[in-house]
Amino acid sequence: MSRPTNLIQSPTNLSFSSHFTLRTLLKLQHPPFPSKPHKLSLKILCSQSSQSPTPSSNQTLTLISILSAIPDWADRIKERGMQKNRFLYNHEKWVEHRSSLRHIRHLLSSLSSRVILSLIPPVIAFTSVAVLIAAYNTAVSLHWLPEFFPLLRSSSLPYQLTAPALALLLVFRTEASYSRFEEGRKAWTKVISGTNDFARQVISSVGSSSDALLKKALLQYIMAFPVALKCHLIYGSDIRRDLQNLLEVDDLAVVLSSKHRPRCIIEFISQSLQFLSLEESKRNVLESKISCFHEGIGVCEQLMGIPIPLSYTRLTSRFLVLWHLTLPIILWDDCNWIVVPATFVSAASLFCIEEVGVLIEEPFPVLALDDLCKRVRDNIQEAIETEKLIQAQLIAKRKNHCNEPSPNGWPNS
Structure with a gap:
């Protein structure tokens, strides 16, 4: 029995063939221009690779995954360390800091240092290059x-x-980063001192009973500003959690809906000052205190948005990489296989200096901002409670003074 030579070209055969269906026709006829070619080709490639994987592709993927796993792990440790809360030093911390056992303590904690752990990928890479060069020269x-x-x-x-040039480059790079750290620290010092001074002025200036609720809200806004600025600067901060105990629910909703949260709180402060029943001179003094908030925002955003010139950072990185790639060749005649530990020590020390400069280039995650904001809140709350105690003491003294008899026997008026 003869079979038809071309079932697709003869439409009459479609009705008489019991095994040829419309699904078969769709499988045979591929559209020349699929609607989503990229996804289709990706699915085809994935299905083909899953059905018939080649050993070379598996080896390539495994090698790439291994080579990228170590840098990804080191970066995760570094970023987790950047989000760690810092604490202000007290007397006990300073005693521990200058202890004679600090060197042993620092050495034992090396494996938990984020700076050292983040250097594992480059140090391993350059040490491996030194091993390869030493093995090749031995062969x-x-x-x-x-x-x-x-x-x-x-x-x-x-x-x-070139060694003095590399040393000067690292010194200047670290010094430039430390100057940014110092500038960020000074900016936050002004913000904290300005917040405390502003709250003190509000506590002493606003004494009317009709402004009691507005005064309480104003002090809440003042305490919330450093927290909002900290969340604005540090990546991954939870501003809702940090402000939920400082602001009312409706005020917090307005702050969270704004694009620039610190400036929104400044607007709350400005509007609250307008509603207070104060003399114009006192209101002007209080409004002048807001300028330190604007200045702090400007300095901090400038430090966040403008890093050290990238050409300087790239030059330092390229210099270090070329230095350690060629170091085993330079030291081979004098050291032979000692080039491996020499390269390890050199890479670990020099890249550690460069890593410290990169970390403190962004100063705000390194500063103890959470502790500073908590201390501001505690200081303002303590000032509010102290004000009530002092007023009660002064009122009691005034009453006692009025009840004391005068020298001529009449009570003081």
Whole structure:
């Protein structure tokens, strides 16, 4: 029995063939221009790779995943360390800080240091390069390779000439980062002192009983400003959690809906000052205190938005990489296999200095901002309670003074 040669081209055969259905036709006829070619091709490639994986592709994926796993792990440790809360030092902390056992304590805690753990990928990479170069030179020296393979060695004079340049580059890079850290610290010092002074002025200036609720709300806004500025600067901060005990629910909703939360709180403060029943001179004095908030926002946003010139950072990084890639070749004649620990020590020390400069370049995660904000809140709440006690003491003294008889026997009026 003869079969039809072309079922697709003869439409009459479709009705007489019991095994050829419309689904079969759709499988055979691929559209020339699919609606989603990228997704379709991706699904086809994924299905093909899952059905028939090749050993070379599996090895490539495994090698790439291994090579990227260590840097990803180091970066996660670094970012988790950046989000860790810092604490202000007290007397006990200073005693521990200057203890004679600090060097042993710092050495034992090396494996938990985020700076050291973040350096594992580059240090391992350059140490591995040193091992490969040492193995290659050993093979050439023992004539295990053909004669045309050269021995990788060079004079140490270029390194002696460029070592001071690398040292100065690292020093200037770290010094520039520390100057940014110092500028951020000074900016927050002004914000904290301005907040305390502002709250003190409000407590002493607003004494009318009709403004009691507005005065309480104003002090809440003042306490909330440093917290909002801290959340504005530090990545991953939970501003809702930090402000829920400082602001009312409706005020917090307005702050959370705004794009710039610190400026929104400043607007709350400005509007509250307008509703207070104060003399114009006192209101002007209080409004002048807001300028330190605007100045703090400007300095902090400038430090966040403008890093050290990127060309300077890239130059330092490239210099360090080229230095350690060629270091085993320079030291081979003098050290032989000692180039491996020498490269390890050099990479660990120099890259650690560069890493510290990169970390303190963004000063705000390094500062104890949570502790500073908590201390501001405690100081203002203590000032409110102290005001009530002092007023009660002064009123009692005034009454006692009025009840005391005068020298002529009449009570003081």
